[in-house]
Amino acid sequence: KNMFHRYERPEGSGKLWFSMLGVTHGGVTAFDLPELPKTQYRGLALFLSLPHPQALKGFDSMVSVAQAIAQELDADIHDEAGYLLDAAQLQLLRSSVSDYTPPPA
DSSP, rough: OOOOOEESTTTTTEEEEEEEEEEETTTTOOOOOGGGGGGOOEEEEEOOOOOOTTHHHHHHHHHHHHHHHHHHHOOOOTTTSSSBBHHHHHHHHHHHHHOOOOOOO
């Protein structure tokens, strides 16, 4: 609720590929749509839930969107620990998504 989602198809149907929330000084937060035009965010959190039937497609789409946003805003892309992501780290993340196996139930 109150987060943005990217689905498989442009019209918003199909599998959910990834989601996005805002980042404020207080941490990750849902968007308040009526207040969105006047709200300032320190960043955006894009995330893909695993396991996922199309994990690599979702991951690649998420990275593409993150790169487009970063380019448009002259911003950087960081990992969940706050470290700047470069091509090597992105490839490691992609490999971990590809190799993901859910923990035993």
